[in-house]
Amino acid sequence: MASDPKVHTFEEVSKHNKTKDCWLIISGKVYDVTPFxxxxxxxxxxxxSATGKDATNDFEDVGHSDSARDMMEKYYIGEIDSNTVPEKRTYIPPQQAAYNPDKTPEFVIKILQFLVPLLILGLAFAVRHYTKKE
Incomplete structure (x- = not known):
C-alpha cells in the first residue's frame, strides 16, 4: 500500500536551486531533477532557471513529448503545498508623463515657448527696419 505523497513548502523547494541539488515545481508536483x-x-x-518558482508554464511552453512526461515520474518526490506558493505579481507599468506625440523633452518645450515669441518679435523689427521707406 503506497503512502501519501510528501507535501513540500515553497520555501523548502526553493532552497534546492543548484546543479548538484535541483528541485522543480510543475503542475503542483515536486520533482528532484538533480540526476537528470x-x-x-x-x-x-x-x-x-526554473527553480524558485512554479515552472509549469516554462515546462508546457516547450512542448515536451509524451516520453519526457513519462520520464518525470522517476523524479517525482511529492506535492507542493499550494498555500505556500507566492501569488504571481501583476506587472504595473510605471506612470507616464502627459502624452507628448513628438517625444520632445519637456525642458525643450519650455525653452521653445520662451524663445519663439522673442524670435517673432525680432523678425518683426527686422522686417520693419528693412522695409522702411526713407
Whole structure:
C-alpha cells in the first residue's frame, strides 16, 4: 500500500536551486531533477532557471513529448503545498508623463515657448527696419 505523497513548502523547494541539488515545481508536483541535470537536452541552465518558482508554464511552453512526461515520474518526490506558493505579481507599468506625440523633452518645450515669441518679435523689427521707406 503506497503512502501519501510528501507535501513540500515553497520555501523548502526553493532552497534546492543548484546543479548538484535541483528541485522543480510543475503542475503542483515536486520533482528532484538533480540526476537528470547532465542529460537534459536543453542543458542544466534551463532547469536551474526554473527553480524558485512554479515552472509549469516554462515546462508546457516547450512542448515536451509524451516520453519526457513519462520520464518525470522517476523524479517525482511529492506535492507542493499550494498555500505556500507566492501569488504571481501583476506587472504595473510605471506612470507616464502627459502624452507628448513628438517625444520632445519637456525642458525643450519650455525653452521653445520662451524663445519663439522673442524670435517673432525680432523678425518683426527686422522686417520693419528693412522695409522702411526713407
Amino acid at each position: 541535470m547532465d542529460d537534459h537536452p536543453g542543458g542544466d541552465e534551463v532547469l536551474l
